[in-house]
Amino acid sequence: MVSSVDCVFGIYTTSTSPQYFSFFNNVISPGDAYFTTGAFNSGTPAGVAGVVVNDTGAGNVYLCNDTVSSGNSSSAGMCFFSSAAIEEVHNNIFIMRGASYGIWSAFDSTQNYKNNCFYKSGTGAYVNVQATEYTVIESGILKVSAGGAALANSSGNIAENPLFTSESGRDYSLTSSTPASVRSGGTNGIGDTHDWFSYNDDITGTLRPSSGGWSMGAYQY
Numbered sequence: 001m002v003s004s005v006d007c008v009f010g011i012y013t014t015s016t017s018p019q020y021f022s023f024f025n026n027v028i029s030p031g032d033a034y035f036t037t038g039a040f041n042s043g044t045p046a047g048v049a050g051v052v053v054n055d056t057g058a059g060n061v062y063l064c065n066d067t068v069s070s071g072n073s074s075s076a077g078m079c080f081f082s083s084a085a086i087e088e089v090h091n092n093i094f095i096m097r098g099a100s101y102g103i104w105s106a107f108d109s110t111q112n113y114k115n116n117c118f119y120k121s122g123t124g125a126y127v128n129v130q131a132t133e134y135t136v137i138e139s140g141i142l143k144v145s146a147g148g149a150a151l152a153n154s155s156g157n158i159a160e161n162p163l164f165t166s167e168s169g170r171d172y173s174l175t176s177s178t179p180a181s182v183r184s185g186g187t188n189g190i191g192d193t194h195d196w197f198s199y200n201d202d203i204t205g206t207l208r209p210s211s212g213g214w215s216m217g218a219y220q221y
Contacts (some may be wrong), residue, residue: 022062025203027037027172027218028077029069029095033155065091065186065202066110069099070100076128080105087111091186093162096120113142114212115156122127127151136159139166149203162217174221181220185211 061080068077076093080087080103087105094102094116102118105111107130118126118137125133126141133153136144137159142151160179165171174183188200188209201207202220215221 009200010012020060020062022064024062024064024065024199025218026068027203028066029170060088062088063090063092064088064201065208065216066095067182067219068096068124069095070097070102070124076101076104078103079109081091084090088117089113091115091214091216092117093117093182094120094126094153095167096124096126097127098124100124101126101128101133105129111151111153112200113151113154113157115159115183115185115216117162117182118157118159119123120159126157127154134150156187158182166216173219174215174217178221180213182216183211184209184215186216200216 035119054122063078070077075088077092077096077100078089087110089103089112091114095114096102096118098118100122101122101124102116102120103113103126105128110132111129113127125135126137127134129151132144134154136143136146136148137157138146140154140156140158142154142157143149160182161178162172162182163175163177165173165175186209199208202215203218208220211221
Protein backbone atom coordinates (compact mmCIF):
# COMPACT_ATOMS: atom_id res chain seq x y z
CA MET A 1 0.00 0.00 0.00
CA VAL A 2 1.26 3.44 -0.93
CA SER A 3 -0.31 6.19 1.17
CA SER A 4 1.76 9.34 0.84
CA VAL A 5 0.31 11.61 3.46
CA ASP A 6 2.57 14.65 3.06
CA CYS A 7 4.42 14.49 -0.24
CA VAL A 8 3.97 16.12 -3.61
CA PHE A 9 3.58 12.85 -5.54
CA GLY A 10 2.36 9.48 -4.35
CA ILE A 11 4.77 7.75 -6.77
CA TYR A 12 7.30 9.45 -9.06
CA THR A 13 9.51 7.54 -11.51
CA THR A 14 12.24 8.77 -13.83
CA SER A 15 14.73 6.96 -16.04
CA THR A 16 16.56 7.40 -19.34
CA SER A 17 16.37 3.72 -20.26
CA PRO A 18 13.32 1.53 -20.93
CA GLN A 19 11.62 0.56 -17.68
CA TYR A 20 8.60 -1.59 -16.90
CA PHE A 21 6.42 -0.34 -14.07
CA SER A 22 3.62 -2.34 -12.46
CA PHE A 23 1.34 -0.80 -9.86
CA PHE A 24 -1.23 -3.24 -8.48
CA ASN A 25 -3.49 -2.97 -5.40
CA ASN A 26 -2.28 0.37 -4.05
CA VAL A 27 -3.96 3.33 -2.43
CA ILE A 28 -2.02 6.25 -3.86
CA SER A 29 -2.87 9.58 -2.31
CA PRO A 30 -0.75 12.75 -2.01
CA GLY A 31 -1.16 14.56 1.27
CA ASP A 32 -3.69 17.20 2.18
CA ALA A 33 -0.83 19.62 2.80
CA TYR A 34 -0.36 19.76 -0.98
CA PHE A 35 -3.99 20.17 -2.06
CA THR A 36 -3.04 23.51 -3.60
CA THR A 37 -3.20 25.15 -6.99
CA GLY A 38 -0.69 24.09 -9.61
CA ALA A 39 -0.54 23.79 -13.38
CA PHE A 40 0.91 21.79 -16.25
CA ASN A 41 3.34 23.91 -18.22
CA SER A 42 5.67 22.70 -20.98
CA GLY A 43 5.33 19.11 -19.87
CA THR A 44 6.30 19.81 -16.27
CA PRO A 45 3.88 19.19 -13.40
CA ALA A 46 3.71 22.08 -10.97
CA GLY A 47 0.73 20.64 -9.13
CA VAL A 48 0.60 17.32 -7.31
CA ALA A 49 -0.42 13.90 -8.56
CA GLY A 50 -0.96 10.32 -7.46
CA VAL A 51 1.44 8.72 -9.95
CA VAL A 52 3.92 10.43 -12.27
CA VAL A 53 5.86 8.43 -14.87
CA ASN A 54 8.50 10.82 -16.21
CA ASP A 55 10.79 8.56 -18.25
CA THR A 56 12.51 9.10 -21.58
CA GLY A 57 12.72 5.35 -22.10
CA ALA A 58 9.91 3.48 -23.84
CA GLY A 59 9.03 0.75 -21.40
CA ASN A 60 5.57 -0.45 -20.43
CA VAL A 61 3.39 0.87 -17.61
CA TYR A 62 0.73 -1.19 -15.86
CA LEU A 63 -1.65 0.54 -13.43
CA CYS A 64 -4.27 -1.96 -12.33
CA ASN A 65 -6.69 -2.14 -9.40
CA ASP A 66 -5.38 0.96 -7.68
CA THR A 67 -7.31 3.71 -5.92
CA VAL A 68 -5.62 6.92 -7.01
CA SER A 69 -6.23 10.48 -5.84
CA SER A 70 -5.35 13.45 -8.04
CA GLY A 71 -4.21 15.36 -4.99
CA ASN A 72 -5.19 18.89 -5.98
CA SER A 73 -7.33 20.98 -8.27
CA SER A 74 -5.04 21.18 -11.28
CA SER A 75 -3.17 17.91 -11.48
CA ALA A 76 -4.09 14.32 -12.29
CA GLY A 77 -4.36 10.89 -10.77
CA MET A 78 -1.94 9.40 -13.31
CA CYS A 79 0.51 11.51 -15.36
CA PHE A 80 2.45 10.06 -18.27
CA PHE A 81 5.40 12.20 -19.32
CA SER A 82 6.92 9.04 -20.75
CA SER A 83 6.82 7.66 -24.28
CA ALA A 84 5.72 4.36 -22.79
CA ALA A 85 5.28 1.67 -25.40
CA ILE A 86 2.12 0.47 -23.66
CA GLU A 87 -0.09 2.06 -21.05
CA GLU A 88 -2.32 -0.57 -19.45
CA VAL A 89 -4.73 1.20 -17.11
CA HIS A 90 -7.42 -1.16 -15.83
CA ASN A 91 -9.83 -1.49 -12.90
CA ASN A 92 -8.72 1.68 -11.13
CA ILE A 93 -10.70 4.25 -9.18
CA PHE A 94 -9.55 7.82 -9.93
CA ILE A 95 -10.58 10.43 -7.37
CA MET A 96 -10.64 13.74 -9.22
CA ARG A 97 -10.72 17.01 -7.28
CA GLY A 98 -11.43 20.44 -8.72
CA ALA A 99 -10.25 20.79 -12.31
CA SER A 100 -7.93 17.78 -12.13
CA TYR A 101 -7.81 14.94 -14.65
CA GLY A 102 -8.11 11.24 -13.94
CA ILE A 103 -5.33 10.52 -16.47
CA TRP A 104 -3.03 12.97 -18.25
CA SER A 105 -0.70 11.73 -21.01
CA ALA A 106 1.82 13.67 -23.08
CA PHE A 107 2.10 10.81 -25.57
CA ASP A 108 -0.40 9.01 -27.75
CA SER A 109 1.11 5.61 -27.11
CA THR A 110 -0.70 2.27 -27.19
CA GLN A 111 -2.96 3.07 -24.28
CA ASN A 112 -5.61 0.70 -23.02
CA TYR A 113 -7.91 2.48 -20.56
CA LYS A 114 -10.45 -0.11 -19.51
CA ASN A 115 -12.92 -0.68 -16.68
CA ASN A 116 -11.92 2.35 -14.64
CA CYS A 117 -14.14 4.36 -12.33
CA PHE A 118 -13.77 8.15 -12.54
CA TYR A 119 -15.11 9.87 -9.44
CA LYS A 120 -14.97 13.62 -9.73
CA SER A 121 -16.24 16.37 -7.52
CA GLY A 122 -15.23 19.18 -9.88
CA THR A 123 -15.02 20.13 -13.53
CA GLY A 124 -11.97 18.31 -14.88
CA ALA A 125 -12.01 16.10 -17.97
CA TYR A 126 -11.70 12.39 -17.29
CA VAL A 127 -8.67 11.99 -19.55
CA ASN A 128 -6.30 14.32 -21.40
CA VAL A 129 -4.15 12.77 -24.14
CA GLN A 130 -1.86 15.14 -26.04
CA ALA A 131 -4.04 18.13 -25.11
CA THR A 132 -7.24 16.42 -26.27
CA GLU A 133 -9.73 16.28 -23.42
CA TYR A 134 -12.17 13.40 -23.08
CA THR A 135 -15.06 14.76 -21.06
CA VAL A 136 -17.81 12.21 -21.60
CA ILE A 137 -18.20 8.47 -21.02
CA GLU A 138 -20.71 6.77 -23.30
CA SER A 139 -21.29 3.02 -23.01
CA GLY A 140 -17.93 2.72 -21.26
CA ILE A 141 -16.02 4.61 -23.98
CA LEU A 142 -14.21 7.89 -23.31
CA LYS A 143 -15.25 10.62 -25.76
CA VAL A 144 -14.44 14.29 -26.32
CA SER A 145 -18.15 15.14 -26.18
CA ALA A 146 -21.54 13.46 -26.36
CA GLY A 147 -21.52 11.55 -29.63
CA GLY A 148 -18.03 12.87 -30.36
CA ALA A 149 -14.66 11.33 -31.15
CA ALA A 150 -13.72 8.33 -29.02
CA LEU A 151 -10.44 7.51 -27.32
CA ALA A 152 -9.08 4.36 -28.94
CA ASN A 153 -8.88 1.26 -26.76
CA SER A 154 -11.13 2.60 -24.02
CA SER A 155 -14.02 0.47 -22.78
CA GLY A 156 -15.93 -0.48 -19.67
CA ASN A 157 -15.27 2.87 -17.97
CA ILE A 158 -17.79 4.49 -15.64
CA ALA A 159 -18.36 7.76 -13.79
CA GLU A 160 -19.61 6.93 -10.30
CA ASN A 161 -19.24 7.90 -6.67
CA PRO A 162 -17.76 4.73 -5.11
CA LEU A 163 -19.23 5.63 -1.70
CA PHE A 164 -16.12 4.57 0.19
CA THR A 165 -16.24 3.55 3.84
CA SER A 166 -14.76 6.95 4.80
CA GLU A 167 -13.29 9.19 2.14
CA SER A 168 -12.49 11.91 4.67
CA GLY A 169 -10.76 9.32 6.83
CA ARG A 170 -8.89 7.90 3.81
CA ASP A 171 -10.57 4.51 4.17
CA TYR A 172 -11.16 3.64 0.53
CA SER A 173 -12.66 0.20 1.08
CA LEU A 174 -15.99 -0.50 -0.60
CA THR A 175 -19.33 -0.94 1.14
CA SER A 176 -22.76 -2.41 0.46
CA SER A 177 -23.73 1.11 -0.68
CA THR A 178 -21.02 1.11 -3.37
CA PRO A 179 -22.65 0.87 -6.83
CA ALA A 180 -22.63 -2.63 -8.28
CA SER A 181 -20.82 -1.25 -11.33
CA VAL A 182 -17.85 -0.53 -9.04
CA ARG A 183 -18.14 -3.61 -6.82
CA SER A 184 -18.16 -5.98 -9.77
CA GLY A 185 -17.29 -3.93 -12.86
CA GLY A 186 -13.63 -4.87 -13.16
CA THR A 187 -12.04 -7.50 -15.36
CA ASN A 188 -9.32 -9.94 -14.40
CA GLY A 189 -7.43 -9.40 -17.65
CA ILE A 190 -6.56 -13.05 -18.27
CA GLY A 191 -6.26 -13.48 -21.99
CA ASP A 192 -5.88 -9.74 -22.56
CA THR A 193 -3.60 -8.78 -25.43
CA HIS A 194 -0.75 -7.86 -23.09
CA ASP A 195 -1.64 -10.30 -20.27
CA TRP A 196 -1.00 -7.79 -17.47
CA PHE A 197 -2.80 -9.84 -14.85
CA SER A 198 -0.51 -11.39 -12.24
CA TYR A 199 -2.44 -11.40 -8.95
CA ASN A 200 -5.67 -12.77 -7.55
CA ASP A 201 -6.16 -10.80 -4.34
CA ASP A 202 -6.55 -7.23 -3.13
CA ILE A 203 -4.59 -4.89 -0.88
CA THR A 204 -5.70 -6.80 2.23
CA GLY A 205 -5.23 -10.28 0.81
CA THR A 206 -8.93 -10.84 0.05
CA LEU A 207 -9.26 -13.10 -2.98
CA ARG A 208 -10.50 -11.75 -6.29
CA PRO A 209 -13.11 -12.15 -7.54
CA SER A 210 -15.69 -12.47 -4.77
CA SER A 211 -19.32 -11.54 -4.20
CA GLY A 212 -20.04 -12.23 -7.83
CA GLY A 213 -17.48 -10.01 -9.51
CA TRP A 214 -14.09 -8.36 -9.72
CA SER A 215 -14.08 -4.98 -7.96
CA MET A 216 -12.48 -1.79 -9.19
CA GLY A 217 -9.88 -0.11 -7.00
CA ALA A 218 -7.48 -1.50 -4.41
CA TYR A 219 -10.18 -3.18 -2.32
CA GLN A 220 -12.24 -6.18 -3.33
CA TYR A 221 -15.81 -6.04 -2.04
